[in-house]
Structures are given as C-alpha cells and as structure tokens.
Amino acid sequence: MSLKDQLSEQQKNAMRAKDKARLGTLRMLLAEIKQKEIDSREILDDNAIIAIVTKMVKQRKDAASQFEQAGRQELADGELQEIVVLQEFLPQPLTADELNALLTQAIADTGASGMQDMGKVMAVLKPQIQGRADMGKVSASIKARLA
Template structure:
C-alpha cells in the first residue's frame, strides 16, 4: 500500500473515530500532496510525500517555538499535536551510529577533503536520510568532519 493510500485510510479512520485534531492534520497533509500533484501534473512517489511530511514537521516545530516565545502555550501544544500525527508517516529515524556510518561512507565515496566538497557529500546523503534525520544536525556533522 502506498503512503498516499495509507494517509487516505487513516483519514477515514479519524472520521469514524470523530478525532477532529487528527482529521484536520491528515486533511491538511493530503491537501498539500494534492496541490503538489496538480502543480507537477503527475502522481507523487512515496519519497516525494516523505519530503512533504518532513517539511511540514519542520514548519510545525518552528511555529511551536515561536508560540512558546510569545507565551501562547495552547497554540504551541496544537502544533506539537500535529507533529505527532505527521511523524507517524515518516520512516524510522536513524540512530547516531547508523548516521555516522552513512556520513563516513559518503565522505569516502565522494573523496571529500574540505569544506568545498560539502555539497557533494550532502547530495549523496540526502536521498538516503531524507525524513530519517535532522538535516541541520547532519550538516553540522559534515562540517565538523570536513573542517
């Protein structure tokens, strides 16, 4: 079953359970997927959907931190609830050891030996870790290894 089909099925389950918060999040995600499909004139792959989900999780985290700074706890909690729902559809996160192994292999494969080669390493790593690791932390790890 494709990720899009799983999302549709989960939407139906949320409707039957009358879980408004979950249903709203799933509808928002499916609307974003539909918009991307309309824009590109083709059906999205699971990898493209994972990219969308990852982007939406990052947006929710940013919004939650802004709401916390502004003292709007109820809005921040709503964003965190959406994050929990969205993360269900992401692949399992990589452990620190797995990430380190992939990072070392990517540096070796590209022959990177300085900061000027960081883009090459990121290009190799991104498809392997998309949605499974925080790209900001990965970038910092690459900088530390190449410096």
C-alpha cells in the same frame, strides 16, 4: 500500499473515530500533497511525500517555539499535536551510530577532502536519510568532518 494510500486510509479511520484533531492534520497533509501534484503535474512518489511531511513537521516545530515564546501555550500544544500525527508517517529515525556510519561511507564514496566537496556528500546522503534525520544537524556534522 503506498504512503498516499495509507494517509487516505488513516483519514477514513479518523472520520469513523470522530477524531477531529487527527482528521484535520491528515486533511491538511493530503491537501498539501494534492497541491504539489497539481503544481508539478505528476503523481508524487513516497520519497516526495516524505519530503513534504518532513517540511511540515519542521514548520510546526518552528511555529510551536514561536507560540511558546509569545506565551500562547494552547496554540503551541495544537502544533505539537499535529507533529505527533505527522511523525507517524515518517520512516524510523536514524540512531547516531547509523548516521555516523552513513556519513563516513558518503565521505569515502565521494572522496571528499574539504568544504568544496560538501555538496557532493550531501547529494549522496540526502536520499538515504530523507525524513530520518534533521538535515541541519547532518549538514553541521559534515562541515565539522570536512573542516
């Protein structure tokens, strides 16, 4: 079953359970997926949907931190609830050891020796870790190793 089918099924379940918060989040996600499909004029595969979910989680985290700084905890809590729902559809996160192993392998495969090779390493790593690790932290790790 594709990820899009799972999302549709979860939306139906949320409707049946009358879970408004979950239903709203799932509708928002499905609308974003539909918009991307219309814009690109193609059906999105699971990897593209994972990229969308990852982006939405990052947006919600940023919004939650801004709401907390502004003293609007009730709005931050709403964003955090959406994050919980969205993260259900992301793959299992990588452990630090798994990430280090993938990073070492990617550097060895590309023959990277300096910062000028960072793009090559990221190109190899991105498909393997999409949605499973924070790309900002991965980028910082690569910079540290190549510097």
